Amino acid sequence: MVDNILAISDLTLRYGDQTALNGISFEVPRFEIFSIIGPTQSGKSSLLRILNRTIDFNADARVSGSVLLDGEQVLTTPHVHDLRRKVGMVAPLPVGLPLSIYDNVAFAPRLAGVSKRADLDGLVESCLRQAALWDEVKDRLDQLGTRLSGGQQQRLTIARALSHTPDLLCLDEFSIAIDPVTTMRIEEVLRELKTKLTIILVTNLIQQARRLSDRTLFLWNGSIIEQGTTEAMFSDHPANSLTYDYIRGAFG
């Protein structure tokens, strides 16, 4: 029996009369990297916004179905802010909050009531180390996070997402605004993090999904075309010919 951290069944999302997700069901096993690939507008980012309920901020969105995170109902839980702390989110374009590097990482712990300087110092260092940023910024932690380069900022947002010790880390096209070398460094970071938490990777880079993930899900127009182990999906004979065509670059 596989230990699933996330179990989604019959999840439907509508914006007004437009259907963004069409009754999808899948499970994510613990301590794996799970890739979601698919062209834009296929509903990948919306799916992530459902996982931490930031979809609530969109007034037209109507969600139905069931999302179980660690056995808890995501869609109906009254503890939304606790839920968001269990899910780390990294956005496509790095958004450094307009605070110092230190305060960026200490933001979430402080909200949760951690106020002792020594505790915060330790937390900030360990998060920055895990995101492979510590050595570059340890001498200028009071500098503005927004002044870092794009690649450093993206690692800062990863450190920040780790600061509230999530069980699930979601990355939405994290490499869209950064160079290949930094991308490889972050991929290395993700491989290491996999031992401690589960990672959902939404990506347009098919080869990135192939390099990193244990399982892959191909989402298209709000429906799941195919899902399975990355090995099977990227083999010469995936179950669905659309998958074959998309992975080979015939469309999308």
Add this chain to the structure above:
Amino acid sequence: MKPALAPSPTTPRFRETPAIARRHRQEVIARRLLGTTLILSLVPLFAILIYLVWQAAPVLSWGFLVESPRDGMRSGGLWPALLGTLYLVGASLAAATPVGVLAAVYLNEYARPGRFSRLVSLAVINLAGVPSIVHALFGLGAFVAFAGFGRSILAASLTLAVMSLPVIIASTTEALKSVPQSFREASWNLGATRWQTTRHIVLPNALPGIFTGIILMVSRTAGETAPVLFTGAVFYKSIAGGDLFAYSLLDQCMALSVHLFTVSTQVPNVSDALPYAIAVVLVATVLGVNALSIALRVYLRSRKNW
């Protein structure tokens, strides 16, 4: 033999065709026209300032600022009016700022976008366009008569506060909108509540804009005449010159704008320079506040975090 296609050294490379010449002429005309309009808009400002100071010069002195009027307003200073204006503006700000800023925060950060919030925004914008004399009548009815404050600094400054509320709400809304939405989303993703996001991320970054709006409002309320004339300002009030705490909130007071009006129209045999001197003090107060707002904005911008 050289190839025939090569241009001879004397052939001009960039020839001025009629079309290009016409464009050059249009460019020159446009630049001169735009420059002239700029000068035209600056001339009245400086003309007013220079004319005022020149006319007022015989009366202007430190004593004029801190003394009470004498001889039925014909000599002495304008301290009661200056102090009255400061009280009115200060009290109206104290009432309007918290309400206006927090209302704008609610409208922007909490209210669900929809017909209701659009309606409220529209009402706020239209309220900002209501003439001040209408606010004056409202203040007379609501604060002087109904609430029983009588004609007093309290009633007058509340009237001014009601008048400045929509402007403060509008300027605060602009300031809040200038904070990128991505900051809010990043904060929500970290498990912050709306209030934590507003308090730690949105408000600190909207502060320069909010301050600018408030201080510009000060310069507008300082010059208002009708609302204070209806609700609390008087022709003459005897207080000690230079005393900063001469008024209480339930007193009536003098105000610069009303003082200027009465001295120039109601008092016979006033020296020519006196009204101009009052005007200079009023304009200097307003310009001083504006300068403060610009300095504050420059300072806060220099600390801008993104």
